Amino acid sequence: MRGADRAAVVAGLGAWVPQTVVTNDELALRLDTSDEWIRSRTGIARRHVIAPGESTGDLAVEAGHRALKSAGTGTADLVVVATSTPDRPCPATAPEVASRLGLTGVGAFDVAAVCTGFVYALGVTAALIESGAARTALVIGADTFSTILNPTDRTTRAIFGDGAGAVFLRAGDPAEDGALRGLHLGSDGTRSELIEVAAGGSRQRSTGLPAEEAATYFTMEGRSVFAEAVRRMAASVQTTAESLGWASGDIDRIVLHQANARILAAVADRVDVPLERFPSNIERVGNTVAASIPLVLADAAESGELRAGQRVVLGGFGGGLTWGSVGLVWPGLTVG
Numbered sequence: 001m002r003g004a005d006r007a008a009v010v011a012g013l014g015a016w017v018p019q020t021v022v023t024n025d026e027l028a029l030r031l032d033t034s035d036e037w038i039r040s041r042t043g044i045a046r047r048h049v050i051a052p053g054e055s056t057g058d059l060a061v062e063a064g065h066r067a068l069k070s071a072g073t074g075t076a077d078l079v080v081v082a083t084s085t086p087d088r089p090c091p092a093t094a095p096e097v098a099s100r101l102g103l104t105g106v107g108a109f110d111v112a113a114v115c116t117g118f119v120y121a122l123g124v125t126a127a128l129i130e131s132g133a134a135r136t137a138l139v140i141g142a143d144t145f146s147t148i149l150n151p152t153d154r155t156t157r158a159i160f161g162d163g164a165g166a167v168f169l170r171a172g173d174p175a176e177d178g179a180l181r182g183l184h185l186g187s188d189g190t191r192s193e194l195i196e197v198a199a200g201g202s203r204q205r206s207t208g209l210p211a212e213e214a215a216t217y218f219t220m221e222g223r224s225v226f227a228e229a230v231r232r233m234a235a236s237v238q239t240t241a242e243s244l245g246w247a248s249g250d251i252d253r254i255v256l257h258q259a260n261a262r263i264l265a266a267v268a269d270r271v272d273v274p275l276e277r278f279p280s281n282i283e284r285v286g287n288t289v290a291a292s293i294p295l296v297l298a299d300a301a302e303s304g305e306l307r308a309g310q311r312v313v314l315g316g317f318g319g320g321l322t323w324g325s326v327g328l329v330w331p332g333l334t335v336g
């Protein structure tokens with residue numbers, strides 16, 4: 001993204017969570033867990049989950065609609081949906097989301113990078129805008145992990161929630177507020193088994209394993225993932241900041257994927273930026289996977305914690321393993 005004479009500029013922001021709320025106490029009625037354990041180990045108090053019949057695409061449409069409204073427009077040249085819980089394995093969710101937003105005919109595709117999905121989607125979309133292939137785009141992060149969690153797994157059920165968030169990007173000047181700069185992306189496929197849904201893809205299907213015996217639930221090795229999340233997000237944020245010439249004291253806000261409040265604190269320590277500069281909404285939404293970063297952006301922008309002119313780095317980490325960061329000076333905008 002460096003050196004381009006055109007940049008992708010954030011010009012709209014919207015978010016949406018489904019209505020049903022599940023508190024820690026409600027989880028503790030059905031699982032061997034407690035509000036005390038979940039709060040102290042993760043910082044989460046409640047999460048939103050979809051109702052039967054609702055889907056990731058439904059949430060994506062709501063968030064996309066609000067981002068368009070925030071940008072003061074009804075149209076975009078491109079719709080990109082970051083998700084690991086698509087409405088169906090095939091086709092992608094984005095074309096239907098685009099049509100439901102009244103955008104039939106535009107380019108539309110999904111990006112799968114689990115909790116880093118939103119950062120990856122921003123990166124690929126920004127490159128398309130910089131190349132001139134698109135002038136405007138809607139980038140939506142949407143996931144409904146409640147649909148793939150093992151109902152008896154107290155650890156994953158305590159963490160994940162459903163939601164969607166979206167930004168509207170337009171072509172602009174690399175020097176203007178809102179311009180995405182300093183993109184950094186990384187991955188380590190040798191550790192793919194740390195976060196996975198083992199079944200449902202070609203590898204499981206080619207074995208002929210009956211569907212009812214397949215490992216269709218999401219699994220995560222929490223401790224290893226925790227350590228990797230801290231290490232990779234801290235390094236990625238630092239890479240982005242350095243590429244922009246920002247010292248740690250120059251960074252006003254670091255907006256990270258909301259995986260665990262203790263991960264935010266550990267990253268703050270590593271990058272030497274006070275934890276007060278890390279906006280967080282994990283207490284009330286949990287880990288919403290690809291929706292996490294735009295949801296916390298929307299909350300922080302609405303509360304005034306995120307203000308125009310602040311130097312901001314966004315950072316994500318997730319399955320793959322994948323990680324990534326991007327920087328911007330926060331633009332003046334009203335959340336849709």
Ligand code: UT7
Binds near residue numbers: 032222260263
């Ligand atoms: O979003 C993508 C990336 N994901 C992440 O970054 C998640 C990273 N990992 C984490 O946030 C944490 O590892 C978890 C929150 C998942 C788990 O916390 P932990 O402090 O690492 O716990 P643990 O897995 O080491 O388990 C400690 C104990 C175990 O019991 P024993 O074996 O010591 O008796 C678990 O069975 O805590 C138990 N435990 C629970 N107890 C009550 C695990 N989940 C729960 C629970 N309620 N919900």
